[in-house]
Amino acid sequence: MKAPTTPRDRARWRDRLVHLLLPAPCLACGTPLPAAGNSLGLCPACHDRLRPPAAGCAICSRPLTGALPEEWCCASCRHRPPAFDRLLALWSYEEPLDAVIQGLKFRRLDYLGHHLGTAIAIHWQEILSEADLVVPVPLHWWRRITRGYNQSERIARAISRRLHLPFSAALVRCRRTPPQTSLGRTERLANLQSAFRIHPAVNLRGKRVILVDDVATTGATLEAAASVLRRHGATAILATVAGKTPLRALPGPTEDQLTL
Ligand SMILES: [Zn+2]
Ligand SMILES: [Zn+2]
Numbered sequence: 001m002k003a004p005t006t007p008r009d010r011a012r013w014r015d016r017l018v019h020l021l022l023p024a025p026c027l028a029c030g031t032p033l034p035a036a037g038n039s040l041g042l043c044p045a046c047h048d049r050l051r052p053p054a055a056g057c058a059i060c061s062r063p064l065t066g067a068l069p070e071e072w073c074c075a076s077c078r079h080r081p082p083a084f085d086r087l088l089a090l091w092s093y094e095e096p097l098d099a100v101i102q103g104l105k106f107r108r109l110d111y112l113g114h115h116l117g118t119a120i121a122i123h124w125q126e127i128l129s130e131a132d133l134v135v136p137v138p139l140h141w142w143r144r145i146t147r148g149y150n151q152s153e154r155i156a157r158a159i160s161r162r163l164h165l166p167f168s169a170a171l172v173r174c175r176r177t178p179p180q181t182s183l184g185r186t187e188r189l190a191n192l193q194s195a196f197r198i199h200p201a202v203n204l205r206g207k208r209v210i211l212v213d214d215v216a217t218t219g220a221t222l223e224a225a226a227s228v229l230r231r232h233g234a235t236a237i238l239a240t241v242a243g244k245t246p247l248r249a250l251p252g253p254t255e256d257q258l259t260l
Helices: 007-021 075-079 097-106 111-123 141-147 151-163 185-192 220-231 255-259
Strands: 086-092 133-136 171-173 196-198 208-216 236-244
Touching: 086 111, 097 111, 097 151, 097 208, 097 236, 111 151, 111 208, 111 236, 133 151, 151 208, 171 220, 185 220, 196 220, 208 220, 220 236
Parallel strands: 086 236, 133 208, 208 236
Antiparallel strands: 171 196
16 A cells, blocks of 8 residues: 555545544444444445345336336337446445445545445456456546545446456546536536547557446436447447436336237
């Protein structure tokens, strides 16, 4: 581990040390954590409340109602498939995962990125091990400086280490985008157009890429990033996130579709 050199590094080390030495409270409910085995900074009861996303489209993971045949895709993905091959979301982005993600993003608890990445790598090991590169969704340099690090990079590095796959900062954010949460889907896509480029030293031709972000809401950020990777020669893209914001379920397959 690198010795702290800048005031920001020192602050991060201090936070980490305090968190290690004092009986830290559970990030979600505040209960003092036991001395060991606190994955994600959650007490065992809160950890048990983490839920997988609702059943949905095999490609974009949008929730769908009714009984779903295996590998069923939503109408949107069948008519116009996204730039990524699949969106793999480990948990639904609601309590208590929101407390973990906020700790990672806004409280400088960067080790949570390691916990999240390791959990993703273990859960999806079989499918992710086929890839050639692990690439995080980048932050604009200004946001990275104010936050201290890119939370998606912390998750991506843990996946890379766990699965022994090369990490690559292949994507570069070339302009700042306003916070995505205030925008609708069409606006998000427009907002993200041309926000990403590929680092000139990286060759993606023929590469199978794991694209990593912390949370997906509509998937617009991943779609924009994946389309840039695809344009530069990536042949397969697995978009991977720790949390997927629960969206209203769309109608699933009709009786006719199920009996075909
Ligand atoms: Zn708790
Ligand atoms: Zn879909």
